[in-house]
Amino acid sequence: VIPRSAALVFVAVLVGLAPAAAAQSDSQPPAQSRQEELRRLRARKATELAPYQPPKIEQGLIFLEEGGYIDRLLNPPSGFFPFIGGITPGAGASAGPGYRNRGLFNGRAAFIAIAAGSWRRYWTLDAQLIVPALAGGWLFADARVSRSSYPEEDFFGLGPDTVREDKTTYDLRNNRFGGSAGVRLARWAVIGQRVEYSTPRLRGGAAGDVPSTGEQYDDADAPGLDAQPDFLTYETFLSVDYRAPGPNARRGGYYTVAFARFNDQDLDRYTFDRWTVDLQQYLSILKGHRVLALRAAATLTEASGGQQVPFYLMPWLGGSHMVRAYPSLRFRDRNMLLLQAEYRWEVLPFLGGALFFDAGSVESDRDDFVLRRLKTDYGLGIRWGTPRGVFLRTDFAIGGDSGFRFLLRTSNAF
Amino acid sequence: MCSERLRSLARRRLPPTALAIACLAGAASGAGPKFFPDDPIAVDRDTLLDAGSPHPVELSEAYDFIENTYASPGDARQIRALNVNTIDEVPDSSWFTNRIGSRPMTMAEIARGPDKFEKLEIDEWVAVAGKPTGFQPGFRAIDPKNPGQIYQLEVDSLSNPEMATGAEMIGTIIYHALGYNVVDNYLVYVDRAKVRIGPNATIKDARGRRRYTERDLDDVFRLSARQADGRYRMLASRFAEGTPVGNFRYFGTRSDDPNDIFPHEHRRELRANRVFAAWLNHDDSRAINTLDMLVTDGGRKYIKHYMFDFGSILGSATRFADDPRSGHEYLLEGGPSVKRGASFGLYVSPWQKIDYGDLPPAVGRIQGDYFDPAAWRAEYANRAFLNMRPDDAFWGARRVAAFTDDAIRTAVGRAAYSDPRAVDYLTGVLIKRRDAIARVWLNGVNPLVNFALDAGGTLTFENASVAAGAATPAAGYALSWGRVDNAAGTTERVGGEVTVTETRATLPAELARADYVSVAIRSLHPDHPAWAAPLTAYFRREANGWTTVGLERE
Numbered sequence: 003v004i005p006r007s008a009a010l011v012f013v014a015v016l017v018g019l020a021p022a023a024a025a026q027s028d029s030q031p032p033a034q035s036r037q038e039e040l041r042r043l044r045a046r047k048a049t050e051l052a053p054y055q056p057p058k059i060e061q062g063l064i065f066l067e068e069g070g071y072i073d074r075l076l077n078p079p080s081g082f083f084p085f086i087g088g089i090t091p092g093a094g095a096s097a098g099p100g101y102r103n104r105g106l107f108n109g110r111a112a113f114i115a116i117a118a119g120s121w122r123r124y125w126t127l128d129a130q131l132i133v134p135a136l137a138g139g140w141l142f143a144d145a146r147v148s149r150s151s152y153p154e155e156d157f158f159g160l161g162p163d164t165v166r167e168d169k170t171t172y173d174l175r176n177n178r179f180g181g182s183a184g185v186r187l188a189r190w191a192v193i194g195q196r197v198e199y200s201t202p203r204l205r206g207g208a209a210g211d212v213p214s215t216g217e218q219y220d221d222a223d224a225p226g227l228d229a230q231p232d233f234l235t236y237e238t239f240l241s242v243d244y245r246a247p248g249p250n251a252r253r254g255g256y257y258t259v260a261f262a263r264f265n266d267q268d269l270d271r272y273t274f275d276r277w278t279v280d281l282q283q284y285l286s287i288l289k290g291h292r293v294l295a296l297r298a299a300a301t302l303t304e305a306s307g308g309q310q311v312p313f314y315l316m317p318w319l320g321g322s323h324m325v326r327a328y329p330s331l332r333f334r335d336r337n338m339l340l341l342q343a344e345y346r347w348e349v350l351p352f353l354g355g356a357l358f359f360d361a362g363s364v365e366s367d368r369d370d371f372v373l374r375r376l377k378t379d380y381g382l383g384i385r386w387g388t389p390r391g392v393f394l395r396t397d398f399a400i401g402g403d404s405g406f407r408f409l410l411r412t413s414n415a416f
Numbered sequence: 417m418c419s420e421r422l423r424s425l426a427r428r429r430l431p432p433t434a435l436a437i438a439c440l441a442g443a444a445s446g447a448g449p450k451f452f453p454d455d456p457i458a459v460d461r462d463t464l465l466d467a468g469s470p471h472p473v474e475l476s477e478a479y480d481f482i483e484n485t486y487a488s489p490g491d492a493r494q495i496r497a498l499n500v501n502t503i504d505e506v507p508d509s510s511w512f513t514n515r516i517g518s519r520p521m522t523m524a525e526i527a528r529g530p531d532k533f534e535k536l537e538i539d540e541w542v543a544v545a546g547k548p549t550g551f552q553p554g555f556r557a558i559d560p561k562n563p564g565q566i567y568q569l570e571v572d573s574l575s576n577p578e579m580a581t582g583a584e585m586i587g588t589i590i591y592h593a594l595g596y597n598v599v600d601n602y603l604v605y606v607d608r609a610k611v612r613i614g615p616n617a618t619i620k621d622a623r624g625r626r627r628y629t630e631r632d633l634d635d636v637f638r639l640s641a642r643q644a645d646g647r648y649r650m651l652a653s654r655f656a657e658g659t660p661v662g663n664f665r666y667f668g669t670r671s672d673d674p675n676d677i678f679p680h681e682h683r684r685e686l687r688a689n690r691v692f693a694a695w696l697n698h699d700d701s702r703a704i705n706t707l708d709m710l711v712t713d714g715g716r717k718y719i720k721h722y723m724f725d726f727g728s729i730l731g732s733a734t735r736f737a738d739d740p741r742s743g744h745e746y747l748l749e750g751g752p753s754v755k756r757g758a759s760f761g762l763y764v765s766p767w768q769k770i771d772y773g774d775l776p777p778a779v780g781r782i783q784g785d786y787f788d789p790a791a792w793r794a795e796y797a798n799r800a801f802l803n804m805r806p807d808d809a810f811w812g813a814r815r816v817a818a819f820t821d822d823a824i825r826t827a828v829g830r831a832a833y834s835d836p837r838a839v840d841y842l843t844g845v846l847i848k849r850r851d852a853i854a855r856v857w858l859n860g861v862n863p864l865v866n867f868a869l870d871a872g873g874t875l876t877f878e879n880a881s882v883a884a885g886a887a888t889p890a891a892g893y894a895l896s897w898g899r900v901d902n903a904a905g906t907t908e909r910v911g912g913e914v915t916v917t918e919t920r921a922t923l924p925a926e927l928a929r930a931d932y933v934s935v936a937i938r939s940l941h942p943d944h945p946a947w948a949a950p951l952t953a954y955f956r957r958e959a960n961g962w963t964t965v966g967l968e969r970e
Contacts, residue, residue, distance in 0.1 A: 036452040036501075037461060040677075044465050048674035053471040056479075063476035070621055079621070109631045247736075289740065291768045292761050347761025350753045351741060357760065 171207025226312025248390030327402030473662030490667025546619025587726025691812030731780025784848030
C-alpha cells in the first residue's frame with residue numbers, strides 16, 4: 003500500500019524531478035562508509051514522512067472491526083439486534099428487531115425477544131427466558147410466550163397421494179405459553195418435561211388464486227377445520243447428543259425421543275398423543291474430511307375414544323429439512339416417516355459439498371408405510387460454515403412436483 | 417549491482433523512500449566502492465533518527481487477509497534481500513539481534529529468553545481491562561505492588577489444557593533465540609478468588625466501551641482449564657517498554673518512520689521467518705501478530721519491531737487443536753480445493769491421510785514425519801514469505817540447525833507441561849522438523865560458510881550442510897581466485913580453476929600483495945546440484961592479515 007502523498011512525489015520524480023533530486027544528491031560528497039550512506043538515506047526519508055493512510059475499504063473494515071459492529075448488529079451479547087432467519091417453514095425470508103439480555107440474575111439467565119415478519123405476511127412475537135444451567139449445570143429450564151400469525155399455510159389434503167393442484171391455504175394464528183425443565187444426565191444426555199398452553203385458531207387463507215382450505219375441504223377431510231380448541235400439552239423428551247465437534251458434525255450421533263399428549267381444553271374432540279423419534283448418525287470417512295450423515299425420523303400420532311388429530315397439528319413432509327424437492331407442508335397425515343442420507347465432503351475449511359437422498363411419506367395408518375409409496379428426491383448442495391455450524395446452505399434437489407427445487411437456507415438440512 | 421536494483425524498484429512504482437533504499441550488501445551508487453571501509457557492518461544503526469510521534473498503524477484483519485490473498489501487495493521480484501550486509505548476514509537492528517547460529521548460547525540463556533524476571537510470583541491480581549483482541553480468553557491486570565507494569569493474562573481451553581499457554585512459551589523462547597524481539601512471557605497460577613477488578617477497569621466489546629465486571633471475569637474462567645488445586649494456569653505477557661504504535665506489515669515500509677528504509681518484503685529476517693514459521697507451524701504469522709513499539713532512548717524515539725502472539729503455533733489453534741489442514745494449505749487455495757470440489761471429494765489431499773493418533777491434549781495436532789518445509793503454508797500468504805529465495809532460506813535454516821536436541825528440549829521445557837508425553841512428543845517433532853529443514857534448505861544453495869584467509873594465505877571455510885548432518889561431504893571444491901578492483905567493482909581472474917577435496921586452500925602467490933582478492937567456489941556433490949552454483953568470498957588485506965568483507969551466493 004503506497005501512501006497517496008508518496009505516490010504523488012513518485013510521479014513527480016518520474017516526470018522530471020529526478021535530475022533535480024539527483025543533483026541534490028550529487029551535491030554531497032560521496033559517502034565514505036556504509037553507515038554514512040545509510041544515515042543519508044534515512045535523513046532523506048525523514049523529509050518525506052507521512053502517516054499511513056489506509057485505503058477507504060480498509061478504513062471501513064477497521065471501523066467495523068474496532069467497533070465490533072458486525073457482532074453488535076447481528077449477535078450482540080446484550081441489547082437490540084436485527085433478527086434474520088425463518089419464522090416457520092414456508093414463511094419465507096423473515097426479519098425484524100430482536101432484543102437479548104444475557105446478564106439476568108448475575109449472568110445465570112438470558113432473555114431473548116423478537117418481533118419478526120416475512121414477505122409472505124407471516125409474523126411472530128416471541129419472548130424466552132432461558133436458564134441454561136442450574137444446580138451446578140445439572141438442571142436447566144426455560145419459559146416462553148409467543149403470538150404468531152401464519153396467513154398462508156398450505157394444505158393439499160391428507161395422505162401421500164395428494165396432488166399439487168389441490169393446494170389450499172389457511173390462516174393459522176396461535177398464542178403459546180409454556181416452559182420446560184430438565185436434568186442433564188451427562189454432558190451429552192438430557193431428559194426433560196415441557197408444558198405448553200396454546201390457542202390455535204384457523205381462518206380462511208388468502209394467497210392469490212389459491213383457494214381457502216374451507217372452500218375445498220370440510221371437517222371430515224380436514225379434522226379441526228370447523229372449530230379449534232385450546233390445548234394443554236405435556237411432553238417428555240430424552241436427547242442424546244454426542245455429535246462432534248459441533249452441530250455440523252463430523253462424527254457422533256444425535257438421538258431424540260419425545261412423547262407428547264395434546265389435551266383438548268374446550269371441545270373434547272381433539273385430544274391425542276404424539277411420539278417423535280429423530281435419529282441422526284454421522285459416520286466419519288477419511289478422518290472426518292468426508293462424512294456420511296444418516297437420519298431416520300418418524301412422528302406418530304394416536305387418538306382414541308372417538309378423539310381426532312386436528313389436521314393443522316398433524317405431522318407433515320416437505321420443505322428444506324425433509325424431502326426437500328417438495329415444498330413445506332406438502333404431505334400431511336397422522337404419521338410421518340423420513341429417511342435421509344447425505345455424503346458431505348470438505349472443499350475448504352469453510353466450504354463443503356453434499357450429495358443427498360431423501361425419502362419419506364405420510365400415512366393415516368402406520369401399517370401402510372411401504373417403500374414403493376415413499377416420496378424421494380436427490381440432489382447436490384453447497385454448505386458454507388465450519389464443523390461447528392452451517393450459516394448458508396444451497397441445495398439443488400431433483401424430484402418433487404415440479405422436477406427440481408433450489409433452496410437457499412441459513413441452517414443445515416439436519 | 418545495488419543501483420540497478422534500486423532502479424528496478426523504481427520501475428515497480430515504489431515511493432521515493434524506496435528509491436533511496438540502499439543495499440547493505442553493496443554500494444547504493446555506481447560511483448561508490450564495492451566495499452566501504454566499515455564493511456561488513458555488524459549493526460544497522462536504524463535507531464539514530466528520531467521517529468517523532470508516529471500515528472498508530474491500525475490494521476484490519478479482514479483487509480489484511482483479502483489484500484494478501486487477492487491483491488499480492490509489495491514488490492514481488494525475487495531479488496536479493498536488501499538488508500543483508502556484504503557477507504550475506506543480517507546486521508543487528510531494531511528488528512533483529514543475532515543470537516543462535518551467530519554466537520554460542522548457553523542452555524540457561526535460551527531458557528531465560530527475553531524474560532526480565534526469572535520467575536513471576538504475584539499472588540493477587542487487579543484486572544484493569546478486558547482483552548481487546550485475539551481468540552484466547554483473558555484480561556489485562558497489574559500487580560498491586562507494582563501498578564506501573566501491565567500484564568496480559570490468558571487461559572487455556574477446557575478441551576486442551578496447557579496447549580495455548582505452552583505454545584506461547586515455546587514460541588517466545590525460540591523466536592527470541594532466533595534473534596527477534598519478543599515480549600516477556602511467564603506461566604502463572606491464578607486463584608480466581610484473588611483477582612479483583614480495578615476501579616477504572618473497562619472493556620471494549622460488541623456493546624462498546626463499558627465497565628469491566630465480575631461477570632466478564634467469570635466468563636474468562638468459566639470455560640478455562642483448571643488445575644487440581646483449583647487455580648488456573650495462565651500466561652502472563654509483560655507489556656513491552658514503550659508506546660504501542662501498531663503493527664508492521666510483511667511488505668512496504670512505515671511511511672512515518674525515517675529509520676524504516678528497507679521494504680519489509682526484502683528484509684531477510686522477515687523472508688526467512690517462513691523457515692521459522694514452518695518449523696514451528698506458526699500458521700498465524702501475519703501482520704496482525706506483529707507489534708511496533710515506540711521506544712525512548714536518551715531523549716530520542718525510535719520504533720522497535722516485535723514478533724507477537726505465539727498461542728496458535730505448533731499443534732495449537734488457541735482454543736482447539738489445530739486443523740489437519742494447518743501448514744498444508746492456505747485458507748483459500750485454488751488447486752486442491754477445486755480438485756476436491758469437482759471430484760465430489762474423491763480427490764484426497766495428502767495431508768488428509770495423515771493419522772495423528774492419540775496425542776496429549778496439551779500438544780494439539782502437529783507431526784514431524786510428513787513435514788515438507790518447502791510445501792509448508794501459513795493461513796494465507798504474505799509477500800515476504802513469497803519472496804524468500806534459497807539464500808534467505810539457507811540463512812534461516814542455519815539458525816534452525818543451530819538448535820541442538822538439548823536446546824529444543826530446553827525450549828519445550830519452558831512450557832512446563834504436566835504430561836511428560838507432551839514434552840517428549842513435541843521435542844521429537846521439533847527435532848524431526850529441524851532435520852527436515854536442514855535437509856531441504858541447507859542444500860538449496862552452495863552451503864559454504866565461515867570463510868577465513870589467514871595472514872599466511874591459507875583459506876578455510878566450512879560446509880554448513882555437512883556440519884548439520886544434512887549431507888555427506890562434497891567430493892571436492894573447485895576454486896577460482898581473482899584480484900578485485902574495489903573502486904571499480906570489477907574482478908580480474910588469476911590462474912585457472914583448482915579443485916581441492918578439503919575445506920581449505922592456498923592463496924596464489926601473485927595475490928599476496930593485492931588489496932582485495934576474491935575466490936569463487938563451486939562445491940561438487942552428485943546428490944546436491946545446487947551446490948555447484950558458485951559463491952564468491954571477498955577478502956581485504958589489513959595490517960595483520962585478511963578480513964572477510966564479502967560473500968555472494970548465486
